[in-house]
Amino acid sequence: MSAGYVLVVAEVRRGLFEERNLDTIGLGRELGLPVSLLLPENVNGVDELLLDRVLKVSADEGTFLNPLVMVSILVKVFESQGQPDFVLFTHSSSGAECAAYAAGHFSAPLVTDVSGFDQSTGTFFKSYYSDKVFAQFKSTSSPTFLTVRSGSFRENVTRNQAAPAVESVGDIAPAEGRTFLEYVEEAGGAVDITKAEFLLSVGRGIGSKDEIPRYEELARAMRAVLSCSRPVVDKLWLPKERQVGTSGKTVKPKVYLAMAISGAFQHIAGMKDADCIIAINKDPEAPIFQYAHFGIVADVNKLRDKLIETVKGS
Amino acid sequence: MEIVVFTKRVPVTQEEELRILEDGKAVDLRKLPHRMNDWDNYGVEEAVRMVEKGGGGVTSVAIGDAEADEVLRRAIAMGARDGFLLETEEVLHDPFARATLACNFLKKEKIPFDALFTGVQAEDDQFACFGGMLAAMLKIPYAAQVIGVDSVEKDHLVVRRELEGGLQERVKVSLPCVLSVQSGINEPRYVSIMGVRKASKVERKVFKASNYADNVKSLIEVTKWAYPPKKEGAAMIAGDVNEVCGKLLGILKEKGVYQ
Ligand SMILES: Cc1cc2nc3c(=O)[nH]c(=O)nc-3n(C[C@H](O)[C@H](O)[C@H](O)COP(=O)(O)OP(=O)(O)OC[C@H]3O[C@@H](n4cnc5c(N)ncnc54)[C@H](O)[C@@H]3O)c2cc1C
Numbered sequence: 369m370s371a372g373y374v375l376v377v378a379e380v381r382r383g384l385f386e387e388r389n390l391d392t393i394g395l396g397r398e399l400g401l402p403v404s405l406l407l408p409e410n411v412n413g414v415d416e417l418l419l420d421r422v423l424k425v426s427a428d429e430g431t432f433l434n435p436l437v438m439v440s441i442l443v444k445v446f447e448s449q450g451q452p453d454f455v456l457f458t459h460s461s462s463g464a465e466c467a468a469y470a471a472g473h474f475s476a477p478l479v480t481d482v483s484g485f486d487q488s489t490g491t492f493f494k495s496y497y498s499d500k501v502f503a504q505f506k507s508t509s510s511p512t513f514l515t516v517r518s519g520s521f522r523e524n525v526t527r528n529q530a531a532p533a534v535e536s537v538g539d540i541a542p543a544e545g546r547t548f549l550e551y552v553e554e555a556g557g558a559v560d561i562t563k564a565e566f567l568l569s570v571g572r573g574i575g576s577k578d579e580i581p582r583y584e585e586l587a588r589a590m591r592a593v594l595s596c597s598r599p600v601v602d603k604l605w606l607p608k609e610r611q612v613g614t615s616g617k618t619v620k621p622k623v624y625l626a627m628a629i630s631g632a633f634q635h636i637a638g639m640k641d642a643d644c645i646i647a648i649n650k651d652p653e654a655p656i657f658q659y660a661h662f663g664i665v666a667d668v669n670k671l672r673d674k675l676i677e678t679v680k681g682s
Numbered sequence: 683m684e685i686v687v688f689t690k691r692v693p694v695t696q697e698e699e700l701r702i703l704e705d706g707k708a709v710d711l712r713k714l715p716h717r718m719n720d721w722d723n724y725g726v727e728e729a730v731r732m733v734e735k736g737g738g739g740v741t742s743v744a745i746g747d748a749e750a751d752e753v754l755r756r757a758i759a760m761g762a763r764d765g766f767l768l769e770t771e772e773v774l775h776d777p778f779a780r781a782t783l784a785c786n787f788l789k790k791e792k793i794p795f796d797a798l799f800t801g802v803q804a805e806d807d808q809f810a811c812f813g814g815m816l817a818a819m820l821k822i823p824y825a826a827q828v829i830g831v832d833s834v835e836k837d838h839l840v841v842r843r844e845l846e847g848g849l850q851e852r853v854k855v856s857l858p859c860v861l862s863v864q865s866g867i868n869e870p871r872y873v874s875i876m877g878v879r880k881a882s883k884v885e886r887k888v889f890k891a892s893n894y895a896d897n898v899k900s901l902i903e904v905t906k907w908a909y910p911p912k913k914e915g916a917a918m919i920a921g922d923v924n925e926v927c928g929k930l931l932g933i934l935k936e937k938g939v940y941q
């Protein structure tokens with residue numbers, strides 16, 4: 369039944385081909401079938417040599433990355449190209465949204481947030497409990513829908529000698545049930561954490577808003593800039609401009625000192641390129657220790673008090 | 683508006699060592715405390731605020747064993763009118779099975795709704811796809827990662843979806859629809875033990891999942907549970923608080939960020 373190829377659905381924002389598409393293409397390569405890329409028109413930054421076929425849809429990106437429209441697009445692609453073995457999306461806001469809706473529509477298997485693939489068993493690794501354990505999933509029918517974790521497979525991309533065939537999928541009608549209106553940029557703040565050389569970053573584990581002034585005191589004393597994980601912003605302990613991660617800022621300081629942050633991939637993605645990562649957590653199994661250069665198992669608030677005392681006393 | 687919010691009871695694992703049993707057959711969750719999935723707090727709160735403003739009612743639905751009643755009590759304490767438990771002893775790992783079950787239930791019981799809410803994801807399996815699958819099965823629109831509801835009209839909503847890196851998109855979604863609600867959209871109200879106790883007096887209805895089992899099947903299967911692939915890992919700094927403090931400052935000095 370299936371036509372023996374992998375369909376990769378591109379993620380495009382403001383005319384640019386997002387870098388995390390390399391991970392979906394990379395997983396496509398590991399799956400060992402020809403890779404077709406589906407994308408809207410007028411996209412910059414696509415390296416077509418990474419692909420075996422390119423399928424273009426006459427739609428703008430706001431229409432393209434809409435779950436209702438995506439289903440109609442996929443119906444058309446399956447008709448003209450045959451049914452793929454796998455349909456791959458990025459594990460992002462729109463990628464996961466489209467994949468879920470399409471899998472529900474086609475009654476197709478879906479594994480999200482895939483970060484590994486085991487060739488010998490044909491199983492996909494999916495994170496549970498913020499990376500504390502992983503489940504290996506087997507799909508029982510085809511096409512299998514997958515959303516792919518950013519950073520997981522990009523080293524697998526390979527370049528062809530010749531440019532791929534480019535085909536048009538044709539026009540796609542917008543969906544009545546949901547329409548794109550506009551992009552909205554979150555307001556910037558007074559502090560730019562991306563410029564800091566030394567970030568002192570706090571997570572939910574500090575316990576409460578009442579602890580924040582003492583961390584501010586420590587940051588001042590060490591001449592560090594205070595940043596944080598998402599729950600700290602959600603709880604209004606610190607403003608959004610301080611948030612590190614996929615839905616916040618990407619930072620590359622000389623030193624990133626993470627206090628009571630567990631190490632969910634959405635956080636790691638925003639700080640993994642720091643020169644030196646130091647993690648303090650009371651849980652010796654916290655996933656962040658896998659990414660840190662130095663680790664300390666301790667109660668953060670106690671260690672904070674000692675640090676303030678030492679730094680101020682010296 | 684009538685809003686149905688799906689709420690899940692999840693284990694609290696942040697500070698726990700998780701043990702894999704029987705050579706990868708299962709994860710031992712027996713001794714862990716449980717609570718309402720954090721993202722669902724935001725979903726319930728948003729729904730309650732919408733009906734407080736515009737009228738209607740909120741129904742909290744949980745899929746799970748009898749203990750999942752706990753999250754229904756919490757949702758009622760937050761302002762939900764009804765709590766429905768779709769009771770099953772079986773752990774449905776595939777969200778497709780859960781979405782099919784929910785779809786059958788809503789249809790068979792003719793549960794009225796203008797909107798269905800879920801959290802963006804569950805803390806335990808982080809699948810982030812139950813709502814999208816359910817919307818497609820019900821043939822109604824879907825918007826994920828909603829971080830703001832800008833306007834509520836008779837036949838549609840205007841919502842903001844969170845994308846990556848500080849970008850959002852504003853979209854118009856027809857009613858009825860499914861929304862997945864992102865953390866930070868509101869500040870969920872505080873729920874006291876007294877509040878939950880009062881909520882326990884409100885009757886919650888129990889529906890047996892086996893009555894809605896048509897086509898409830900798994901399309902993906904867990905073959906094995908595994909610990910995360912070990913990377914190089916951190917060099918651990920040990921000692922009492924004075925020693926650790928000294929060594930930490932030493933590293934900061936060496937890296938040139940602290941004098
Ligand atoms: C679409 C989406 C986007 C997201 N974007 C982001 C993002 O941009 N940035 C981000 O950070 N997250 C993001 N998240 C959330 C992410 O999945 C995690 O929920 C979040 O990163 C967890 O934050 P945390 O580590 O502070 O809290 P937790 O995971 O709750 O961890 C708290 C940690 O503190 C430790 N701890 C507790 N008490 C103490 C103590 N006394 N001493 C020492 N340690 C202690 C615990 O052991 C635990 O490891 C996003 C999620 C989604 C679904």
